[in-house]
Amino acid sequence: xxxxxxxxxxxxxxxxxxxxxxxxxxxxxxxDVNGVSATEDxxxxxxxxxxxxxxxxxxxxxxxxxxxxxxxxxxxxxxxARYDRKRNELAFSISNAQGPSQIYTLGAKDEVxxxxxAYTPPGVDTSKFSEQQIVRWNSFDGLPISGLLTLPPKSFTxxxxxxISIHGGPEGQATxxxxxxxxxxxNELGMALIQPNVRGSSGFGKSFLALDNGxxxxxxxxxxxxxxxxxxxxxxxxxxxxxxxxxxxxxxMTLAVSTHYAERIASAIDVVGISHFVTFLQNTESYxxxxxxxxxxxxxxPAMREHLEKISPLTNAAKIKKPLFVVQxxxxxxxxxxxxxxxxxxxxxxxxxxxYLRAENEGHGFARKENADFQFYATIxxxxxxxxxK
Numbered sequence: 309x310x311x312x313x314x315x316x317x318x319x320x321x322x323x324x325x326x327x328x329x330x331x332x333x334x335x336x337x338x339x340d341v342n343g344v345s346a347t348e349d350x351x352x353x354x355x356x357x358x359x360x361x362x363x364x365x366x367x368x369x370x371x372x373x374x375x376x377x378x379x380x381x382x383x384x385x386x387x388x389a390r391y392d393r394k395r396n397e398l399a400f401s402i403s404n405a406q407g408p409s410q411i412y413t414l415g416a417k418d419e420v421x422x423x424x425x426a427y428t429p430p431g432v433d434t435s436k437f438s439e440q441q442i443v444r445w446n447s448f449d450g451l452p453i454s455g456l457l458t459l460p461p462k463s464f465t466x467x468x469x470x471x472i473s474i475h476g477g478p479e480g481q482a483t484x485x486x487x488x489x490x491x492x493x494x495n496e497l498g499m500a501l502i503q504p505n506v507r508g509s510s511g512f513g514k515s516f517l518a519l520d521n522g523x524x525x526x527x528x529x530x531x532x533x534x535x536x537x538x539x540x541x542x543x544x545x546x547x548x549x550x551x552x553x554x555x556x557x558x559x560x561m562t563l564a565v566s567t568h569y570a571e572r573i574a575s576a577i578d579v580v581g582i583s584h585f586v587t588f589l590q591n592t593e594s595y596x597x598x599x600x601x602x603x604x605x606x607x608x609x610p611a612m613r614e615h616l617e618k619i620s621p622l623t624n625a626a627k628i629k630k631p632l633f634v635v636q637x638x639x640x641x642x643x644x645x646x647x648x649x650x651x652x653x654x655x656x657x658x659x660x661x662x663x664y665l666r667a668e669n670e671g672h673g674f675a676r677k678e679n680a681d682f683q684f685y686a687t688i689x690x691x692x693x694x695x696x697x698k
Contacts, residue, residue: 310341316513320344320355322373333373337366340511346370348393354400356386358511360442360454362484365389365400379418382410383439385484403485405437405458426486436461437491440484443502445538448530451519455504455535456482459544464498469549469574469695470539471501472532472565476556478508478520478603489684497688497696500545506531506561522605522612526619529564536572551695553577555673556643563621563628563651570629575694577687579635580643580672583651584623585616593641625654631694633663635683637670663690 312318318340320333334341334355342363343356353368363386367376384404391398398414407426414420428434440456447453460468471493475482482503493499505512506528508520520528532552540547550573554562559581566576582588586607589600605612617623632655636648645666652664665686667679674680 310344312340312514316515317341320353331373333368338513343389345389345391345398347391347396349396352376352391354389354391354398356389358481358483361385361456361482361505361511362442363387379414379420381414381420382412382422384410405439405486406434408486408488437487437495440487440503443538445534447507447527447534449527451507451531453504453506453531453534455502456484458487458494458501460494460498460500467544467546468498468500470545470547470551471499471691472535472550472552473501473503474506474532474552474554474558474561474565475503475509476554476558477510478528478557479510479517480557481505481509481511492684492688493691497691499691499695502535502539504532504535521603523615525604526564526568529561529568532561532565533569533572536569547572549574549695551575551577551691553579554581555579556581559643560621564619566630566632567621567624567627570627573630575631575633575690576628577633577635577690578648578651580637580640581634581647582643583647584620586613586620587622587650588643588647589616591644591646596642622651622654625651626658628655628658628660631661631663631690633665633687633690635665635674636667637672637674638666638668639670640672642672 309321309323310318311321317338319335320341322331322333339357339359341355342358345354351370353370355366355368356363365386366378369376382402384402387401387403387409389398389400396416401409401411403409410426411423412420438459440458442454443457444452444454482505494501507516508528510517539545552562552565552573559578562576562578563581563583585604589607605616607613607616634648634652636645638645652662655662667674670679674683
């Protein structure tokens, strides 16, 4: 079984059914266990760990609980791993720059066999796509923060423009895997992509997960400020050409970065993002309101309401000076479309250029292909006009 009862991370435990004793198996590994599978004879365990957003396999002797040598596996992040009962082979999937969920097996003698290959359209060579690499920087308070960096091909010379793409949640995580359409930004436009895991992200322990709760909300925004500092130290990245983007909670982060660091970014893209915490909590669907109050704070408490008013991007909209692109679904039950409408109107009042794309038949993100395509092409045009022509 897995549990985080003994520390920061979800670790593997063995329960003795006769005595009820719990024995810690992976307590020495400072990462969450995401899965475990045993051979039919019960002698070998394959344990899946989430290591800074990359799932990897480690092997254990199921009797002694000691680690076993890890065979050479394909690069990428493990999606699922299961031992076949009859063959004693481990079937597992890998997602990497070449494709999503490619299936392999690991034999009894540690031989690896590929069973599937990701389809690619004619003319697309995914073998040239760059793998994500883990990068780290220290935030304003010394807290180590990490993220995933994907660099464009070496055919793009000089310092490269940067996309900072912030995940939603906020208890989500940027993970290693196939980047799908984002590959166009990297391989065709020559942009570097950074996916940060700011405080409040999952996968880094229980304490890290709680570091952005309530009155500490803006500490996660400062993590992006520290990332901007880090970008400025990198010889291959252009700190004068940074676009920040994100969806849902990542949309809030995008707007917050636009108010705090307006002079350090070139433009921003907010997708179904929160623009004001009080109006969001009042207008989100009732089935999820109490859960969101636990994360963001209860707006019915006067002190918390004052804090939420103070830090909301709508309150600070006059500080947004760089071009903004807002994307919203009219039928969004999570972040109502009014969150987008009010930030668009307020930023336009200040004279800052704002693009606004609203789909009448979408919810929390664009799911219909025709709408997703339109959003993608509009995003490319926005990047070209606000970031790549300077």
